[in-house]
Amino acid sequence: MVSHAIEVRNLYKIFGPRGGDYVDAVKNGLGKAELNQKYGHVLGLRDINISMPAGGIMVVMGLSGSGKSTLIRHINRLIDPTAGEVLYDGVDVCRMNEKDLREFRRHKTAMVFQKFALLPHRTVLENTVYGLEIQGVSSGEREKRAKEWIARVGLAGFENHYPNQLSGGMQQRVGLARALTNDADILLMDEAYSALDPLIRVDMQTVLLELQKELKKTVVFITHDLDEALRLGDKIAILRDGMVVQQGTGQEIVLNPADDYITAFVKEVNRGRVVNVETIMAPLSGNPEGMPIAKGTVLESAARAMTSANQTLAHVVDEAGKPLGALTLSAVIAAMVTQATDEAQAA
Amino acid sequence: MAGLCESVPGFLCKFPAFSDASVRAARKVIDDGFKSLVRSYINAIDALVQPLQWFLNDLERLFVNSPWPFVLIVMLGVVYFGSRNIKITIGTAVSMFAIGLMGLWNDTMVTLAMVTVCTLIAVLIGIPIGILMARSDRVQAFVNPILDVMQTMPSFVYLIPVVMIFGIGKVPGLIAVVIYAIPPMIRLTNLGIRLVDKEVLEAADAFGSSGWQKLRNVQMPLALPTIMAGINQTIMMSLAMVVVASMVGVGGLGKNVLQAINNQFFTVGFLNGFALVAIAIIFDRTSQAYGRRLQKHSEVIHG
Ligand SMILES: Nc1ncnc2c1ncn2[C@@H]1O[C@H](COP(=O)(O)OP(=O)(O)O)[C@@H](O)[C@H]1O
Ligand SMILES: [Mg+2]
Numbered sequence: 098m099v100s101h102a103i104e105v106r107n108l109y110k111i112f113g114p115r116g117g118d119y120v121d122a123v124k125n126g127l128g129k130a131e132l133n134q135k136y137g138h139v140l141g142l143r144d145i146n147i148s149m150p151a152g153g154i155m156v157v158m159g160l161s162g163s164g165k166s167t168l169i170r171h172i173n174r175l176i177d178p179t180a181g182e183v184l185y186d187g188v189d190v191c192r193m194n195e196k197d198l199r200e201f202r203r204h205k206t207a208m209v210f211q212k213f214a215l216l217p218h219r220t221v222l223e224n225t226v227y228g229l230e231i232q233g234v235s236s237g238e239r240e241k242r243a244k245e246w247i248a249r250v251g252l253a254g255f256e257n258h259y260p261n262q263l264s265g266g267m268q269q270r271v272g273l274a275r276a277l278t279n280d281a282d283i284l285l286m287d288e289a290y291s292a293l294d295p296l297i298r299v300d301m302q303t304v305l306l307e308l309q310k311e312l313k314k315t316v317v318f319i320t321h322d323l324d325e326a327l328r329l330g331d332k333i334a335i336l337r338d339g340m341v342v343q344q345g346t347g348q349e350i351v352l353n354p355a356d357d358y359i360t361a362f363v364k365e366v367n368r369g370r371v372v373n374v375e376t377i378m379a380p381l382s383g384n385p386e387g388m389p390i391a392k393g394t395v396l397e398s399a400a401r402a403m404t405s406a407n408q409t410l411a412h413v414v415d416e417a418g419k420p421l422g423a424l425t426l427s428a429v430i431a432a433m434v435t436q437a438t439d440e441a442q443a444a
Numbered sequence: 445m446a447g448l449c450e451s452v453p454g455f456l457c458k459f460p461a462f463s464d465a466s467v468r469a470a471r472k473v474i475d476d477g478f479k480s481l482v483r484s485y486i487n488a489i490d491a492l493v494q495p496l497q498w499f500l501n502d503l504e505r506l507f508v509n510s511p512w513p514f515v516l517i518v519m520l521g522v523v524y525f526g527s528r529n530i531k532i533t534i535g536t537a538v539s540m541f542a543i544g545l546m547g548l549w550n551d552t553m554v555t556l557a558m559v560t561v562c563t564l565i566a567v568l569i570g571i572p573i574g575i576l577m578a579r580s581d582r583v584q585a586f587v588n589p590i591l592d593v594m595q596t597m598p599s600f601v602y603l604i605p606v607v608m609i610f611g612i613g614k615v616p617g618l619i620a621v622v623i624y625a626i627p628p629m630i631r632l633t634n635l636g637i638r639l640v641d642k643e644v645l646e647a648a649d650a651f652g653s654s655g656w657q658k659l660r661n662v663q664m665p666l667a668l669p670t671i672m673a674g675i676n677q678t679i680m681m682s683l684a685m686v687v688v689a690s691m692v693g694v695g696g697l698g699k700n701v702l703q704a705i706n707n708q709f710f711t712v713g714f715l716n717g718f719a720l721v722a723i724a725i726i727f728d729r730t731s732q733a734y735g736r737r738l739q740k741h742s743e744v745i746h747g
Contacts, residue, residue, distance in 0.1 A: 175646060216662065231651050285650075
């Protein structure tokens with residue numbers, strides 16, 4: 098299956114009975130607070146333009162109430178937009194008729210929910226087959242496929258348990274298995290891990306990354322946690338009050354926060370796990386010295402590799418082994434702690 | 445006060461009612477109109493209720509004419525597999541023996557047949573109406589006041605139109621019982637469906653469920669415990685109403701109670717009353733235990 102990108106273009110959502118009447122006013126600068134006070138409507142999304150990479154993980158981040166859930170629900174149109182379009186494979190999801198939309202949801206999308214949203218009266222297996230059952234796949238076939246995915250998410254042996262007999266982490270594995278069994282290109286995850294304990298959450302992130310290496314689905318992942326965003330996201334968009342304040346790779350956002358809001362967000366980030374070696378490498382002067390380090394390695398891994406090899410010099414190489422630039426251990430370490438120095442200076 | 449009344453105009457003292465003559469005339473027009481309306485449709489009405497009559501008669505015959513040990517075993521089987529509770533089953537056996545020893549077996553069977561048919565009809569009509577109400581606020585706003593009237597109107601009052609339309613007999617009694625017992629069925633079906641977790645419904649939507657698939661896979665199963673509570677209440681109300689319905693020709697325990705009232709047969713009245721209570725408790729405990737079993741996995745636990 099070939100993954101397609103999702104293009105969100107000029108998307109507006111205004112909650113309320115006459116949302117459409119206020120689009121022009123909002124386009125001309127009417128703010129969220131004013132819209133709510135004067136006209137009793139809630140600004141959900143304002144002029145969203147995001148191109149979500151095919152076969153990659155797009156993370157949408159923001160504080161509670163910033164419009165993340167509203168945005169992700171436009172992709173399978175659980176929420177209708179007030180204006181704008183959501184394009185998948187050249188088709189505007191917002192203009193599909195009821196039947197096409199149902200087919201689109203059945204075959205192209207699958208969703209994982211923050212509170213799991215499992216059917217409490219159905220066993221793990223019966224929950225996992227749900228998508229295929231709705232599609233009308235025969236019961237033998239759907240159980241076979243569901244069992245494979247139940248095993249893949251680590252729940253083999255729990256097929257006949259009911260959701261309320263499982264822990265939160267296990268319930269969300271069921272949610273993930275249910276979504277994956279659908280075999281859809283788009284995987285929508287609305288704060289799928291926010292309800293889980295930190296350790297289990299990291300576990301589940303690993304599960305997702307492992308699976309994604311092989312599946313290459315177009316994943317849209319919502320979170321309010323920057324560490325999670327940086328770990329998972331091929332691309333990250335940050336929302337605030339229904340607007341995109343910055344989008345780009347994790348490294349771009351950490352190195353060049355667009356405003357104070359994002360600066361505050363990225364302050365506590367462990368840069369060693371985000372910034373890549375090619376970002377800080379010096380131009381090559383003469384022959385490459387020291388050990389080779391692959392392009393795309395994060396600083397922390399580079400420092401660890403150099404320390405354990407007892408090297409103070411290294412050079413960055415691309416996939417073909419061609420040298421790109423030079424590194425010193427002190428430069429790597431300096432770049433990892435820059436943030437702290439900034440703070441020390443500020444204080 | 446009398447003094448005050450003399451010093452004000454008459455219409456403030458005595459409520460200015462329409463004259464007796466005009467009320468009488470209006471009453472006559474309405475009554476006669478209604479009667480002639482019923483008379484002109486009498487064949488259609490008869491054809492409509494005929495299947496009910498057959499169904500009720502057949503079931504009653506089955507209950508009364510089958511050998512009592514057979515009926516008792518089937519009944520105990522239903523109670524046991526419904527409740528999975530040996531105490532309730534033994535209680536049922538003891539009560540049914542006591543009823544038989546008092547010579548009330550046949551009357552009890554007649555009442556049981558009646559209640560069974562009434563409950564079936566109330567469920568068959570009530571659940572679809574409840575579903576429609578849950579799907580549309582308009583329908584809910586329309587049906588709710590009707591249910592309010594049905595529940596507050598004294599049951600004796602609507603026996604009058606029922607008797608005028610259907611005459612005296614079992615079927616009019618049955619219709620009166622169903623009207624009396626159906627509101628909780630409708631209300632609790634509506635409530636059960638409306639209370640279904642929004643997130644689970646959203647998940648069903650996200651996977652592309654059609655309206656019918658949502659109803660069948662999500663709403664009905666999750667509403668089932670509430671619907672069972674509705675069935676339980678409907679049974680209880682049918683049992684209460686069969687006594688009143690005996691005034692229009694329904695047989696069984698209710699008729700004995702009515703005769704006991706008319707003739708001041710203290711013992712007969714109480715024995716029949718207790719037989720009704722016993723059946724009520726059996727039905728209640730069994731359906732509640734069944735409802736609890738349904739609910740076993742339904743409570744959602746997060747985290
Ligand atoms: N159905 C709705 N009606 C009115 N306002 C809504 C509705 N859904 C969401 N909102 C508002 O839209 C904003 C964004 O909500 P949401 O997308 O749920 O935020 P998030 O998922 O980022 O926490 C909030 O201000 C919220 O109150
Ligand atoms: Mg949310």
